[in-house]
Amino acid sequence: MNLDIAIIGAGPAGLCFARALAESGLRIVVLERQTEAALSAPAFDGREIALTHNSAQLMRELGLWERIDAQAISALRDARVFNGSSLHSLNFNHRDTPQSELGYLVSNHLIRKAAYDVVKSSPAITLKTEAQVASIKTDANGVQVKLANGEIIQTKLLIGADSRFSETRRAMGIAADMHDFGKIMMVCVMEHPVSHQHAAWEWFDYGQTLALLPMNGMRSSVVITLPPQAIDSLMKMPEDDFNREISARFQHRLGAMRLVSTRHAYPLVTVYSKRLVGQRFALIGDAAVGMHPVTAHGFNFGLTGIATLSSEIKAALASGQDIAADRLLLRYEQAHRRHTRPLFLATHAIAKLYGNDSPPARFLRTSALRVGSRISPFKRAVAGLLA
Ligand SMILES: Cc1cc2nc3c(=O)[nH]c(=O)nc-3n(C[C@H](O)[C@H](O)[C@H](O)COP(=O)(O)OP(=O)(O)OC[C@H]3O[C@@H](n4cnc5c(N)ncnc54)[C@H](O)[C@@H]3O)c2cc1C
Numbered sequence: 001m002n003l004d005i006a007i008i009g010a011g012p013a014g015l016c017f018a019r020a021l022a023e024s025g026l027r028i029v030v031l032e033r034q035t036e037a038a039l040s041a042p043a044f045d046g047r048e049i050a051l052t053h054n055s056a057q058l059m060r061e062l063g064l065w066e067r068i069d070a071q072a073i074s075a076l077r078d079a080r081v082f083n084g085s086s087l088h089s090l091n092f093n094h095r096d097t098p099q100s101e102l103g104y105l106v107s108n109h110l111i112r113k114a115a116y117d118v119v120k121s122s123p124a125i126t127l128k129t130e131a132q133v134a135s136i137k138t139d140a141n142g143v144q145v146k147l148a149n150g151e152i153i154q155t156k157l158l159i160g161a162d163s164r165f166s167e168t169r170r171a172m173g174i175a176a177d178m179h180d181f182g183k184i185m186m187v188c189v190m191e192h193p194v195s196h197q198h199a200a201w202e203w204f205d206y207g208q209t210l211a212l213l214p215m216n217g218m219r220s221s222v223v224i225t226l227p228p229q230a231i232d233s234l235m236k237m238p239e240d241d242f243n244r245e246i247s248a249r250f251q252h253r254l255g256a257m258r259l260v261s262t263r264h265a266y267p268l269v270t271v272y273s274k275r276l277v278g279q280r281f282a283l284i285g286d287a288a289v290g291m292h293p294v295t296a297h298g299f300n301f302g303l304t305g306i307a308t309l310s311s312e313i314k315a316a317l318a319s320g321q322d323i324a325a326d327r328l329l330l331r332y333e334q335a336h337r338r339h340t341r342p343l344f345l346a347t348h349a350i351a352k353l354y355g356n357d358s359p360p361a362r363f364l365r366t367s368a369l370r371v372g373s374r375i376s377p378f379k380r381a382v383a384g385l386l387a
Pocket of ligand 1: 285
């Protein structure tokens, strides 16, 4: 098989990248190890993805947005940050931005489904499911991907979009800074009698971190971060006990909460690849930058990276240049690093400070929040960043 671009991984990043180049005249293959059935009807995975206005616009341009039922898109108007047991919160308000909301919330499985559908409707893209990559080789002349069934795919450019634990990144000899927080996040949807007023909560309580993402109606996506044994017990807990336990963990601020979905657990591991490109090779999505979910920017960064790299490739095509030239890939790396690195580092610092319950850290946590809430330009800047 002789094509232009091979993408390993048909997650939201790999599929959106393929779609971004679907009308460029390039022939693209996406290699995914899951089955076609799993991709065409993705199961609910617990993740509610907070999307910025910029991401919503990029999804419109890719044709994903209109494939998502408007009723399934929830407005994210405000954000509140709580510390310990205090009722005082640092508030980020949509009124500090020109928009009527900071962003939107959409279930990850709906994003995956929309991305699959747009790819399937693009004749220039071939999707190979249940594909096992046996080896990859890139040199100055091209890329060769060998599949376990013996098939050989030759292209000009290879893209690694195979998650934060990317095997493609490792096979290309690229190291990554990985940080395991030693904690697990449990996500599920819960109904509650007290309205969330479309505000997201990030609650750095002592001994646990709670987040609440407002969905349409009287329901929210609940995210609880705890050590593995505590999450294991929550995952197995009978539903009535679970409802009581979560209502109590939220100090009944939302009334009696009730589980209305399956529960899902994710290890809290962040990744920043040492390099984002190699010879005829680029990393995108979580394979490039695997964010801590506390600032809700993983897929948002994935989309901006896709926009940057795909427009570089389109410009190269328009001027008859190599779509995998070193200089082109380097420009992508520099731009994506500039865009992602500051928030990646800031998120780490916040997660470390607010995950620390020692007396000096408690003092710093409270002081930082109080100072932040008094500085209007800071709040406006963060609200602008969220939006
Ligand atoms: C609890 C939680 C909440 C989140 N909330 C937000 C949020 O609010 N906002 C936000 O922007 N982001 C959020 N994120 C991050 C977001 O979910 C990710 O950034 C996004 O899903 C990454 O997409 P991806 O395509 O890069 O990787 P993935 O979704 O991991 O997809 C990778 C794909 O590659 C395939 N694959 C892996 N290895 C191979 C291989 N060797 N060969 C072939 N295929 C392979 C996999 O099967 C999969 O289909 C959250 C994440 C979590 C865990």
